[in-house]
Amino acid sequence: MTAEPNAPYPHRRRLAELWEVEVQRFRAARPQSDLLFRQAKEHMADGVPMLWMAKWPGPWPVYVDVAQGAHFRCVDGIDHVDLCLGDTGAMCGHAPPASVAAITHQLSRGSTLMLPTADAAAAASMLAERFGVPSWQFALSATDANRSLIRYTRQVTGRRRIAVHDYCYHGTVDEAYATLDENGAVVSRRGNIGPPVPLDETTAVVPFNDIPALEEAFAAGDIAAFLIEPALTNIGIVLPDPGYHAAVRELCTRFGVVLIIDETHTFSAGPGGMIRADALEPDAVVIGKSIGGGIPAGAYGMTTEFAAAVRASLDLEDIDVGGVGGTLAGNAVSLAAIRATLGEVLTADAFAGMIERCTQWTAGVQAALDEFEVPWQVTQLGARAEYSFRATAPTTGSEAAHADDFELQQYLHLHALNRGILITPFHNMALMSPVTSAADVERHTVAFREAVESLYA
Known part of the structure; x- marks a missing residue:
């Protein structure tokens, strides 16, 4: 051979x-x-x-x-x-009975209403209890949720770029398809299909577990948000070093960067993902996929302070045309599925x-x-x-x-x-x-x- x-x-x-x-x-x-x-x-x-x-x-x-x-x-x-x-x-497994029953029941009563149902507040309450941030909104996927939060952080901070980990994965978010080349420059990740702009215009990239590199990126003063998985999962599992997340939190606070933790895959760590398991302190949380029992669903949560800043930055007249949300987001079937899946399946x-x-x-x-x-x-x-x-x-x-x-x-x-x-x-x-x-x-x-x-x- x-x-x-x-x-x-x-x-x-x-x-x-x-x-x-x-x-x-x-x-x-x-x-x-x-x-x-x-x-x-x-x-x-x-x-x-x-x-x-x-x-x-x-x-x-x-x-x-x-x-x-x-x-x-x-x-x-x-x-x-x-x-x-x-x-x-x-x-949650395929066709979990509790989720299927809730989905079937809601389908027979209407699916897309552009109005809330009682399941919305119940689902938001469950998510708040699990992930420790009180204010929630709903989407159709974690990708949707990440895009919304990126827009909100740019709106609130007035800064134009975000930071991500090298070889991260956050769905099909344009800004996250960035990596570092052999010289440490930010470039489009291999296989990125039709990138709209050069990635260094939108994104700073730092290696996982590298606090000095993160501090250097934040010191430029133009980073609105640090979008992270608390452990890398889509390039193989890469776990954080001891003290890494505490240092990330301190740097985000010091430089005024919004810390977004995407728990879509790391939800595997337990009922409240790594946020609960490791007592992490994000400004915003993203969760998707698994919470819908097989129905497309996503959600994003915010601290009281961040949610208030977001809401104060938006005019009611324009809130429907600003690039956040869609007519199927927060639909009645997804919310019924989330309530049943969190309440009765992924316990x-x-x-x-x-x-x-x-x-x-x-x-x-x-x-x-x-x-x-x-x-x-x-x-x-x-x-x-x-x-x-x-x-x-x-x-x-x-x-x-x-x-x-x-x-x-x-x-x-x-x-x-x-x-x-x-x-x-x-x-x-x-x-x-x-x-x-x-x-x-x-x-x-x-x-x-x-x-x-x-x-x-």
């Missing part, structure tokens, strides 16, 4: 051979998905409703027949353990079980890595865990990115898929739902060990 010392996995010939074996296994097992895929290509680019769905491993996507709890069945009749869970969107007791299952998953991955002396690592964040192709846990997004190996990742994901296990397609993340069982996790443990053995034995 030809070794490539700079690659996370050096034996490319073996990897190519293993890949071909798994592709043939996939083809043989999924003729109905193949048929639907060929029909779909007539009217959809790459045969998928969103182009990124073409990135799933294998010659065509798996078509789902029905999803329930922590499993789904594809059109070829194969049962899958779903450890992707809509990349957090289905963290504190549910999170305890989810975290226990994730600890089991992490131990299973670590056992295989130890058995075959594989130089990878695995990191857990509550109910979410992820392995990466490096020996030690990354401390910055750049470290995590440089450990990536797309071909190796695709093989591992296809290997799992062929054994009825779905993990998040764009990195190596597994997420537990309230109904994920120990047996579900064990299925992954057995399959992952087999994959590692195929690569390293």
